[in-house]
Amino acid sequence: MHQTSNEFAPASQGELQRFVQENNSGERLAIYPVGGRTSLNFGRAATRPGSLVSLAKLTQTVDYPVRDMTITVEAGIRMDELAALLREQGQQLPIDVAQSNRATLGGVVATNASGPRRYGLGTMRDYVIGLTAIDAAGRMFHSGGRVVKNVAGYDLCKLMVGSLGSLAIITQLTLKLKPLPESTVLLWTPFNTFAEIDSALNDLQESSARPVVLDVLNTSAAKHVSAEARQDLPCDGPVLVIGLEGTARETAWQVEKLKDELHRKQPGEIVVTEDEPATRLLQALTEFPTASDAPLTFQAGLLPSKTLQFIEQATSQNIAVQSHAGDGLVIGHLPDMASSVEQVVELLKPLRELACNGRGNLVVLNCDADWAKDLPIMGEPEPGWPLMQQLKKALDPHNILNPGRFVFCEST
Amino acid sequence: MTTQTESPGNSIAAELLDGFREIVGDEGLLHNADELLVYECDGYIVEKKSPDVVVFPTTTEQVVAIVRLCNKFDVPFVPRGAGTSLSGGCLPVGGGVMITLTRMRQILEINLRDRYAVVEPGLVNVHLTQRLKDTSYHYAPDPSSQGACTIGGNVATNSGGPHTLKYGVTVNHVLGIEAVLPDGSVVELGGPAGAVGGYDLTGLFVGSEGTFGICTKVIVRLTRDPAAYRTLLGVFETVADATQAISGIIGAGIIPAALELMDQGIVGAIEEAYKFGFPLDAGAVLLMEVDGLEVAVDEEAERMVKICNEHGAREVRRATSEAERQLLWKCRKQAFGAVGRLSPSYCTQDGVVPRTRLPEILEFITATGQEHGIRIVNVFHAGDGNIHPILLFDERDQEQIDRVMKASDAILSKCLELGGSVTGEHGIGVEKIGFMDKMFTAEDLDVMADIRLVFNPDSRCSPAKMLPTAGACGMEHIERDHPGKQAAS
Numbered sequence: 055m056h057q058t059s060n061e062f063a064p065a066s067q068g069e070l071q072r073f074v075q076e077n078n079s080g081e082r083l084a085i086y087p088v089g090g091r092t093s094l095n096f097g098r099a100a101t102r103p104g105s106l107v108s109l110a111k112l113t114q115t116v117d118y119p120v121r122d123m124t125i126t127v128e129a130g131i132r133m134d135e136l137a138a139l140l141r142e143q144g145q146q147l148p149i150d151v152a153q154s155n156r157a158t159l160g161g162v163v164a165t166n167a168s169g170p171r172r173y174g175l176g177t178m179r180d181y182v183i184g185l186t187a188i189d190a191a192g193r194m195f196h197s198g199g200r201v202v203k204n205v206a207g208y209d210l211c212k213l214m215v216g217s218l219g220s221l222a223i224i225t226q227l228t229l230k231l232k233p234l235p236e237s238t239v240l241l242w243t244p245f246n247t248f249a250e251i252d253s254a255l256n257d258l259q260e261s262s263a264r265p266v267v268l269d270v271l272n273t274s275a276a277k278h279v280s281a282e283a284r285q286d287l288p289c290d291g292p293v294l295v296i297g298l299e300g301t302a303r304e305t306a307w308q309v310e311k312l313k314d315e316l317h318r319k320q321p322g323e324i325v326v327t328e329d330e331p332a333t334r335l336l337q338a339l340t341e342f343p344t345a346s347d348a349p350l351t352f353q354a355g356l357l358p359s360k361t362l363q364f365i366e367q368a369t370s371q372n373i374a375v376q377s378h379a380g381d382g383l384v385i386g387h388l389p390d391m392a393s394s395v396e397q398v399v400e401l402l403k404p405l406r407e408l409a410c411n412g413r414g415n416l417v418v419l420n421c422d423a424d425w426a427k428d429l430p431i432m433g434e435p436e437p438g439w440p441l442m443q444q445l446k447k448a449l450d451p452h453n454i455l456n457p458g459r460f461v462f463c464e465s466t
Numbered sequence: 467m468t469t470q471t472e473s474p475g476n477s478i479a480a481e482l483l484d485g486f487r488e489i490v491g492d493e494g495l496l497h498n499a500d501e502l503l504v505y506e507c508d509g510y511i512v513e514k515k516s517p518d519v520v521v522f523p524t525t526t527e528q529v530v531a532i533v534r535l536c537n538k539f540d541v542p543f544v545p546r547g548a549g550t551s552l553s554g555g556c557l558p559v560g561g562g563v564m565i566t567l568t569r570m571r572q573i574l575e576i577n578l579r580d581r582y583a584v585v586e587p588g589l590v591n592v593h594l595t596q597r598l599k600d601t602s603y604h605y606a607p608d609p610s611s612q613g614a615c616t617i618g619g620n621v622a623t624n625s626g627g628p629h630t631l632k633y634g635v636t637v638n639h640v641l642g643i644e645a646v647l648p649d650g651s652v653v654e655l656g657g658p659a660g661a662v663g664g665y666d667l668t669g670l671f672v673g674s675e676g677t678f679g680i681c682t683k684v685i686v687r688l689t690r691d692p693a694a695y696r697t698l699l700g701v702f703e704t705v706a707d708a709t710q711a712i713s714g715i716i717g718a719g720i721i722p723a724a725l726e727l728m729d730q731g732i733v734g735a736i737e738e739a740y741k742f743g744f745p746l747d748a749g750a751v752l753l754m755e756v757d758g759l760e761v762a763v764d765e766e767a768e769r770m771v772k773i774c775n776e777h778g779a780r781e782v783r784r785a786t787s788e789a790e791r792q793l794l795w796k797c798r799k800q801a802f803g804a805v806g807r808l809s810p811s812y813c814t815q816d817g818v819v820p821r822t823r824l825p826e827i828l829e830f831i832t833a834t835g836q837e838h839g840i841r842i843v844n845v846f847h848a849g850d851g852n853i854h855p856i857l858l859f860d861e862r863d864q865e866q867i868d869r870v871m872k873a874s875d876a877i878l879s880k881c882l883e884l885g886g887s888v889t890g891e892h893g894i895g896v897e898k899i900g901f902m903d904k905m906f907t908a909e910d911l912d913v914m915a916d917i918r919l920v921f922n923p924d925s926r927c928s929p930a931k932m933l934p935t936a937g938a939c940g941m942e943h944i945e946r947d948h949p950g951k952q953a954a955s
């Protein structure tokens with residue numbers, strides 16, 4: 055982030071709209087929308103000073119028709135507050151987010167954050183069915199609606215998910231919800247080698263179980279997660295974590311099936327956690343991306359079949375690695391020895407190559423602000439980059455929203 | 467395919483036709499008036515307009531060359547798949563060039579380990595799932611027209627289907643797209659590892675109804691087959707009882723794989739056609755399917771049976787074999803085919819209401835049918851709140867068409883009043899363009915128009931679709947090039 059000159063927290067969506075409109079017809083200062091400020095270091099360094107616009111006061115529940123299993127809320131609601139509201143009705147938004155006691159719904163949508171259960175339950179794009187946002191000129195626009203199925207108009211919800219506040223300020227969201235499962239179970243088992251895990255993952259494609267989590271941790275990440283979960287889990291080798299949700303009968307049946315299937319792969323001890331310990335373990339897995347003071351944290355997305363090779367390379371570089379391996383997503387914390395930007399560039403080089411060869415990319419989630427300008431923070435440019443720049447120009451022609459931080463265009 | 471001389475009055479320049487011939491050969495071209503008739507409408511038969519020429523490319527390069535030629539001659543063009551869409555999405559408003567993609571139908575890659583397939587846009591939806599037979603994977607979106615509709619067309623309209631209740635619609639299963647943009651450039655959006663950086667343009671492109679360009683390749687996600695199914699048929703005395711049962715099931719936190727309602731009118735037609743043994747005196751039947759682990763499906767099925775009984779179900783039958791299950795689904799998916807037994811023409815609406823408002827909208831539909839003297843039967847995706855009232859009429863009678871339009875308008879307006887949408891899966895096309903300013907504010911439409919201009923600055927690609935505002939540009943263009951060639955309105 056860039057140093058900002060002032061901060062503004064509107065009390066209503068209308069007040070925010072007026073602020074943005076006045077700014078657009080006046081000085082056109084930069085606007086940096088923020089929610090819980092958990093991801094301020096995600097994205098490139100800002101290019102000019104401006105106002106922090108906090109959505110913290112926009113927390114109203116607009117409509118919660120419980121039996122329709124949808125909810126409409128303002129974007130500033132904290133993820134833990136939202137979860138509590140839904141839990142009362144036996145429902146959930148199954149997006150695992152780190153620091154949910156700070157992170158806001160709008161921020162999570164803007165950063166497209168996800169966690170372990172994305173393998174079985176999807177990501178934000180699968181849950182946002184309606185949205186209100188304000189573009190740089192102060193146009194308040196809507197997309198989608200409040201029903202679970204709707205194809206009227208262009209799907210700007212998809213465009214806004216992961217747009218990092220660079221196109222418009224998200225002020226209100228309508229979400230599709232899921233029932234809370236009766237039971238959550240996590241299986242934790244170390245293997246001798248990454249190749250063995252790869253082979254186990256391959257077999258799991260045909261498993262009679264239907265996991266919602268397929269995470270892989272290298273030893274250093276496993277130790278970290280085990281400690282955070284306050285559980286003495288075996289960490290004598292890379293660990294495979296399999297998560298299950300459903301009725302108690304469903305998860306119990308799957309646990310037996312999985313033990314059977316895994317034993318053929320000769321893993322180490324298989325630890326089964328249920329109830330509160332399982333919740334704590336899932337929480338520790340969810341917090342992994344932010345629970346570190348590592349000099350740099352990255353996220354790579356690549357084909358699931360190329361993921362173990364990537365983890366092995368990263369492990370050889372002393373990087374603590376968690377992977378949502380079923381989806382080919384890898385999060386890594388660089389070791390403390392990476393103390394200069396030159397070293398970081400060297401460390402990331404082979405990983406970038408592997409990510410790109412795996413039809414994917416590597417982005418930096420968090421690093422020293424001074425390094426950001428010298429690193430390809432958002433990874434290799436996508437083929438759609440020129441279109442993205444034009445979209446940015448269409449909604450923010452004067453480069454007011456998060457200038458320089460994500461997709462950018464020349465200020466006009 | 468023909469090589470006959472063009473029909474009199476055809477406004478396409480001979481030079482342009484020669485250009486197309488060079489690209490796709492005579493066998494890839496239709497321009498004889500008789501042959502063009504097939505292409506004058508899709509499943510929405512109220513408005514018709516023949517294109518001036520239909521071109522059948524077989525490669526992305528040919529699509530590029532065709533689009534460039536259209537631009538050079540300043541002629542509008544519209545992509546088309548199998549033409550099964552139901553709101554005039556591929557109607558060639560103003561004539562021009564129709565680019566039909568049904569000859570690009572290869573499955574280019576299947577990767578089970580990484581759970582994706584790369585297909586050409588003209589591939590028929592069910593052909594992918596058929597190819598995946600015995601792999602324990604399938605392609606989840608299953609529109610009722612899946613035996614004919616193409617995956618490219620599904621991308622354009624963001625198609626749904628009965629099983630999207632649990633598995634999501636097309637956009638939830640598209641990882642990447644190759645598209646020829648309206649300027650003739652080729653762009654890859656997303657990829658097999660999903661969107662990996664920048665905006666989710668794949669998600670934005672899906673459902674853009676052919677107004678952002680022509681999709682030439684689709685990377686789709688593959689889904690594990692469920693281990694087990696239980697397929698049930700709930701028989702109810704009245705539609706109201708059935709809709710209350712639906713509300714009860716969803717409200718209880720059960721997400722069945724499918725939940726489909728068929729009323730007495732449609733059941734009669736289906737029974738006549740397929741002889742399943744549906745009760746003809748029942749007010750409505752509910753086709754319900756749960757899927758998942760063998761150990762779980764019976765329990766979930768029991769819960770649904772209980773809820774149905776609580777809401778006055780006369781009986782709940784179970785499909786006892788895979789053959790019976792397939793027959794039930796055949797009846798449901800080919801219900802529209804059976805409508806021919808009821809009426810010479812029909813118009814299907816596609817409104818959505820919050821699922822707990824189904825009883826209200828169904829009552830309203832009945833009342834509206836009576837008010838306008840139009841017979842309406844219902845078969846729809848009840849679990850999603852996505853209604854499909856089928857309005858029966860005779861298209862030879864303009865007065866009937868007018869009444870159908872009025873009744874449709876009333877039903878869709880009611881959906882909006884109940885907090886819903888005018889389209890759940892068929893798209894806006896030309897049919898519902900008049901509803902856009904009822905559903906969206908001027909600013910919403912303004913923003914959408916700006917976004918469309920990024921992809922389609924001259925509105926030469928699929929003009930006059932989706933947006934009433936952005937269409938204006940395209941319409942002027944058409945009036946200039948093809949005076950008097952507007953679609954019937």
